[in-house]
Amino acid sequence: MTRIVFASDLDRTLIYPARTLPVGSDAFVVEYYNGRGVSVAAPATIRALRELACHDAFVPVTTRSRLQLERIAPVWSIARHGWAICANGFTLLDRGVEDRGWKAIVDAGCAESASLDEARGVFEREIGSPETVGWMHSLRDCDDRFLFTTIARTHAPPDLESIATQALAPLHWRAVWHGRKLYALPAALGKAPAAAYLRERLDIDVLMSAGDSVLDIALMESADVSWCPRDAEIVALDRVPERAIVTDLPHVGAAQQIAESALDLVREGAPGDVDAAAT
Numbered sequence: 001m002t003r004i005v006f007a008s009d010l011d012r013t014l015i016y017p018a019r020t021l022p023v024g025s026d027a028f029v030v031e032y033y034n035g036r037g038v039s040v041a042a043p044a045t046i047r048a049l050r051e052l053a054c055h056d057a058f059v060p061v062t063t064r065s066r067l068q069l070e071r072i073a074p075v076w077s078i079a080r081h082g083w084a085i086c087a088n089g090f091t092l093l094d095r096g097v098e099d100r101g102w103k104a105i106v107d108a109g110c111a112e113s114a115s116l117d118e119a120r121g122v123f124e125r126e127i128g129s130p131e132t133v134g135w136m137h138s139l140r141d142c143d144d145r146f147l148f149t150t151i152a153r154t155h156a157p158p159d160l161e162s163i164a165t166q167a168l169a170p171l172h173w174r175a176v177w178h179g180r181k182l183y184a185l186p187a188a189l190g191k192a193p194a195a196a197y198l199r200e201r202l203d204i205d206v207l208m209s210a211g212d213s214v215l216d217i218a219l220m221e222s223a224d225v226s227w228c229p230r231d232a233e234i235v236a237l238d239r240v241p242e243r244a245i246v247t248d249l250p251h252v253g254a255a256q257q258i259a260e261s262a263l264d265l266v267r268e269g270a271p272g273d274v275d276a277a278a279t
Contacts, residue, residue, distance in 0.1 A: 002205045002269055006052055006262040007059040007085070007195050007219070009211040013229060014049070014060075014255045015041045015072060027252045031072045039072060042252045046074045048259035053078040057266045059198065061085040061191050063183070063215060065143045066093065083202075088185060088215060089194035090145040102197050106145075106189055113186035114171035116144055123147060123184055126167035127160075146185040153180055178213045179233060192218035208265065210258045220244050227261065229254035 008014055015030055018040045029037035052058035060079050062069055066086045070076045084093040092102040130136050135155035141147050157163060160182060164175035168184055176183045199207055209223035212232035220226035220241045228240050231250035240246060247254040
């Protein structure tokens, strides 16, 4: 039997910030933080993801930490019974428990890079901190694996990503500027390697994916079928992978189109020409 799995990014791909919700949308709050609704999704999107989960065919792949993933109640209710990739690929969960095989690979890969504390020291010295530059609002770590800072993009240096890349390269770390955040990560790992490990582990025949940011490009390129929201950052940057399908609709409409398209392929049982089926 053909094994088909949809391994997809979440934020601005399947769920969206509540503050950006279009007027008249039927989307509902799927994440609360400090009593405030912060993320939304269309009911049809969640229904499609739940049906995918019934086929053991949905794996959330997110830059969020495990705790941040747990806040998205409808998605976590699925993920805690299956697989999930968190922390930009540094954590692989099997029914809520960290996969030891992948952790060993991550630890070995990170051993070739400088420690988190060393990277933070270089970052604060060469790039800045919330205490030293006004355009940086916060500097945090995710699960003790990588750093990210929230910035005021209009006030930050336009070549910030290049500055960070040069500063971190000797440490075998890399920098990625996405939206309002600048990420600093050990160079060797990411979403795509984690998905590749899971593909081999589960003997997946057809891997589908979706994403919106530079952090998703490698994952999308490694998939047999992939989608990208019309309003995604990589569309604006003209960095959509060559074979990726750009949705007709933006925002929660894009998310619904992606989830339902993935479900259609699973229902069809992976036709021979997956690209033709996806379109």
